[in-house]
Amino acid sequence: xxxxxxxxxxxxxxxxxxxxxxxxxxxxxxxxxxxxxxxxxxxxxxxxxxxxxxxxxxxxxxxxxxxxxxxxxxxxxxxxxxxxxxxxxxxxxxxxxxxxxxxxxxxxxxxxxxxxxxxxxxxxxxxxxxxxxxxxxxxxxxxxxxxxxxxxxxxxxxxxxxxxxxxxxxxxxxxxxxxxxxxxxxxxxxxxxxxxxxxxxxxxxxxxxxxxxxxxxxxxxxxxxxxxxxxxxxxxxxxxxxxxxxxxxxxxxxxxxxxxxxxxxxxxxxxxxxxxxxxxxxxxxxxxxxxxxxxxxxxxxxxxxxxxxxxxxxxxxxxxxxxxxxxxxxxxxxxxxxxxxxxxxxxxxxxxxxxxxxxxxxxxxxxxxxxxxxxxxxxxxxxxxxxxxxxxxxxxxxxxxxxxxxxxxxxxxxxxxxxxxxxxxxxxxxxx
Ligand code: 4AD
Ligand code: MG
Numbered sequence: 001x002x003x004x005x006x007x008x009x010x011x012x013x014x015x016x017x018x019x020x021x022x023x024x025x026x027x028x029x030x031x032x033x034x035x036x037x038x039x040x041x042x043x044x045x046x047x048x049x050x051x052x053x054x055x056x057x058x059x060x061x062x063x064x065x066x067x068x069x070x071x072x073x074x075x076x077x078x079x080x081x082x083x084x085x086x087x088x089x090x091x092x093x094x095x096x097x098x099x100x101x102x103x104x105x106x107x108x109x110x111x112x113x114x115x116x117x118x119x120x121x122x123x124x125x126x127x128x129x130x131x132x133x134x135x136x137x138x139x140x141x142x143x144x145x146x147x148x149x150x151x152x153x154x155x156x157x158x159x160x161x162x163x164x165x166x167x168x169x170x171x172x173x174x175x176x177x178x179x180x181x182x183x184x185x186x187x188x189x190x191x192x193x194x195x196x197x198x199x200x201x202x203x204x205x206x207x208x209x210x211x212x213x214x215x216x217x218x219x220x221x222x223x224x225x226x227x228x229x230x231x232x233x234x235x236x237x238x239x240x241x242x243x244x245x246x247x248x249x250x251x252x253x254x255x256x257x258x259x260x261x262x263x264x265x266x267x268x269x270x271x272x273x274x275x276x277x278x279x280x281x282x283x284x285x286x287x288x289x290x291x292x293x294x295x296x297x298x299x300x301x302x303x304x305x306x307x308x309x310x311x312x313x314x315x316x317x318x319x320x321x322x323x324x325x326x327x328x329x330x331x332x333x334x335x336x337x338x339x340x341x342x343x344x345x346x347x348x349x350x351x352x353x354x355x356x357x358x359x360x361x362x363x364x365x366x367x368x369x370x371x372x373x374x375x376x377x378x379x380x381x382x383x384x385x386x387x388x389x390x391x392x393x394x395x396x397x398x399x400x401x402x403x404x405x406x407x408x409x410x411x412x413x414x415x416x417x418x419x420x421x422x423x424x425x426x427x428x429x430x431x432x
Contacts (some may be wrong), residue, residue, distance in 0.1 A: 352410030358400020
């Protein structure tokens with residue numbers, strides 16, 4: 001037989017008839033002494049392949065266990081009974097790699113699947129999530145390019161904390177100590193004096209003590225920083241970024257969304273409706289009047305309170321003006337209302353929680369120094385570079401960070417954030 005080019009299973013099904021060559025991994029296998037059905041998968045889809053007892057490769061086919069890798073050449077045709085509507089009548093079957101008995105079978109516990117994450121990645125569920133995540137990040141790159149932003153990469157090893165000392169990971173650095181990045185922001189702020197508008201996609205580390213379905217110890221924060229922008233501008237920009245990325249995910253990954261049980265049309269509606277902006281004080285009022293929950297001004301919203309609030313919205317909501325005294329040192333007080341900071345969070349509906357955090361940036365070195373000291377920082381020397389940015393041609397600027405896994409969890413409707421990242425790290429897990 002003439003040598004054939006391999007094509008993806010999806011491409012073979014799109015062709016629909018004639019001879020095809022596909023390769024992949026055995027997803028399911030069954031049959032009798034008369035006939036064998038082998039469903040193979042590749043990154044694009046799955047397809048049923050069949051061969052009868054008179055086939056020269058029948059004995060070989062019987063040896064194949066789930067996850068063996070194979071190359072198959074055969075005749076493809078429509079078949080209503082096959083799982084994806086097509087079947088390949090095998091002409092040649094070649095085993096590339098045999099598989100031991102695969103440890104993952106039906107109905108295993110989430111912990112078992114996490115212990116075997118390197119193998120569970122192959123599941124159709126994880127494959128769908130990984131594709132959506134990839135599409136989301138690629139869309140975001142395109143968005144920022146379109147908007148005239150530059151990509152700017154910052155150090156991961158940083159000499160200081162930036163989002164509160166309690167969640168910082170300390171690292172031995174030769175004979176000194178340093179920290180893993182809690183955010184890209186402080187370096188992003190340095191970059192705007194050269195690039196004006198910049199963004200990143202970077203690993204972020206937080207020693208979160210909370211064992212919730214929304215916290216990871218290592219996650220990917222996608223941040224941006226822009227000169228000349230203020231709080232209203234930045235929060236509207238955040239809405240546009242996320243809407244754009246969601247629209248691209250719907251356009252390119254609607255099958256994967258559906259596979260995960262999500263309705264792309266419902267998501268599209270969300271992406272096409274205006275998203276409200278309210279103040280923290282208004283959020284407290286909604287909580288009190290509609291949910292009977294009393295949160296005193298000055299307390300951060302806890303997960304339960306965010307969820308209760310979001311029961312009253314179908315789209316993400318931007319909440320601005322959180323109490324200054326509980327905010328990070330770089331979030332400035334509103335000059336017209338100093339107990340409120342010029343900051344925002346974006347909360348997602350349906351238990352999505354906080355997906356974005358951002359603010360205008362303080363330009364007041366004295367105020368920031370006092371707040372860092374109040375936070376327990378004794379040595380402010382690592383912050384001098386940051387203060388310098390206020391000394392040499394300071395300009396108003398703002399930025400925000402999106403929790404990539406939080407957004408993926410929300411749009412994929414996942415129960416736990418751990419499924420939104422390939423190899424999750426939490427307080428209780430750092431392997432495989
Ligand atoms: O609200 P955060 O802490 O904001 C910052 O770090 C700012 N410096 C960002 C900026 O302005 N450039 O974190 C931003 C987002 C949160 O809204 C949340 O979505 C996500 O990062 N996030 C986490 N995601 C998973 N696990 C964790 N432990 C997270 N902590 C924050
Ligand atoms: Mg936050």
